[in-house]
Amino acid sequence: MRTTLEPSAQRREAGPESLLGLTIGSFQLTRLLGRGGMGAVYLGEHVDIGSRVAIKLLHGRLANSPQVLRRFHMEARAVNLIGHENIVNIIDINPAPPRPYLVMEYLEGEPLSALLGRGPVPAEVAVALLAQVCDALQATHARGIVHRDLKPENLFLLQRGHGPAFVKVLDFGIAKLLDSDERGTDTQEGAIIGSADYMAPEQSRGEALDGRADIYALGVIAYQLVTGRLPFVERSLTALLLAHQTKQPIPPTSLCPDVPPALSSVILRALAKEPGDRFQSASTMRGALQVALDMVRSPAGPTRTPPPMGPFSVRPALALPVLMTAHPGAAAEQLTCTDLTRGGMFLCMDQLLPPLLSRVVVALEHPDGELTCECEVVRHVQPEEARAWGMAAGFGVQFVEPSVSFKAAVAHLMLGQPLHTLRPPMDPAAEAEVEQVLAPYRERGTEDLYVFLALPPDSGCEELRVRARRACSALERLRERPISPALRAKAETVLDRVRKAAETLSHPRRRAAYDAERGNFQGVARCLAAGLTATQLEELRRDFLARRPHAQGPLRVHLATAQAHQQAGLLSHAREAYERALILDPLSLELHKQYLAVCRALGTSGRPGPGSGGKVNLI
Structure with missing residues (x-):
């Protein structure tokens, strides 16, 4: 080639x-x-x-x-x-x-570069896109991987419904595995690899990289999104690399007055020359972007987070035990809250403090169950500062969208009442509404994941993902309603089952294995349409048939019957026999081909005949 x-x-x-x-x-x-x-x-x-x-x-x-x-x-x-x-x-x-x-x-949409070619975008659109890239980078960096070539051509926009575009990060061709055993290979031989317009200063100098190089590249993309231009435009490659290393970019808000100053500050921090001066994680940058956007929205309506709290005053009488989880999957730490307001709290901690603007989860212990709230870290008090001010070291947090129950608990504590005397507020109308939402899930049971999600067995993988995502969002919102802890626990159980069903059915290989166990050959066909390869299909088939030696006899009978009917021109009978064979061997690519050929000859899309047990369309 x-x-x-x-x-x-x-x-x-x-x-x-x-x-x-x-x-x-x-x-x-x-x-x-x-x-x-x-x-x-x-x-x-x-x-x-x-x-x-x-x-x-x-x-x-x-x-x-x-x-x-x-x-x-x-x-x-x-x-x-x-x-x-x-x-x-x-x-x-x-x-x-x-x-x-x-x-x-295969993705249908356009690269971010096409959107940038049409000029700057509003702050709300920019933040919606950048937040998704931050999510992808956070997952990438958590696995010890640096992308190293983040640019608009490698960000693909898919339109799903009427909301903001869905972002897909592409081209990990020069990604570096930080824990790879291939140290000293082509990605670490001092070669400058990446795109100069988006290259962090340390990357152009050939220095060791971590995820903060990707943060810098995302800062350049953010700059482009809101201003319509790159932070540095030079006539030569050398001049461009030197500009990234030495020049300060013009603040976005100076170029475009419509850019909110808070968002401009976030972008400039991502573009800091020294990695230590940038956001230290993609999740922190995501939080800062959201805070900047909330500051823009605050004059017009309710904010996502409460206004900044005033200085924390030490209240020795308050020593409230609080469980704090720094990030998903981390063990909860028991800390002491020494100051509490309707908007946030101060937690004592003399070890490594969570990063500013990062998100943590706090939990108050109640006899009916923990009351939790996501919080944003807004203040650090280091040990030396604490000694000077005569207070404990630690950090302050603001509550982010606290639930009705959590707000009631805070108000109860601020009145000096012990938490165990609080009866969580319950709204009978809300209880009835939540029960109505949960009832269909209970009626469907969990034996059949398709029935549980109220989807036909021949649903496409993308349709399954969308339905599961919507179901999860609806169930997550139920948890915030003023309902009893017992009903909230039921909602959590259903939510967990929906997530597990989605994990199985939205992944072609896992779904094919699940469908094969149930003789759902139409679902297997959907998996093939979603990209399941012939090699993967054959691997699954070997395991499947090894567990079913008793099925070989009936399978041969159905197959011979189908072929005999096909040769005799009795195509409807042949189709029914192929369906019975596929129920026994749903992972056979050859059987799928023969069945599809008969269906095409009949002028159908593969709808099962009366002897198929109700299986659905072959795609």
């Missing part, structure tokens, strides 16, 4: 276009979607099922380079390690020459 990065259009298209029509694995290359320094990306269509994927094919001139192949393999490994909804899903990889390739989910 011949490729080039020369500007000539003729030379650009010579190599990639010649591969159209080629079959790679189970997919035929039908359209060139794009190309870059490492390879070209094609639309691939499954030759039997018709499902669409994106296939990234490595340039032929790079296919024999061990370093490039290692990097190519690292992209798949990095994405697999992270596993986040805002990161493109890689379905399969073939790292072997002559044509190494990745099979990825």
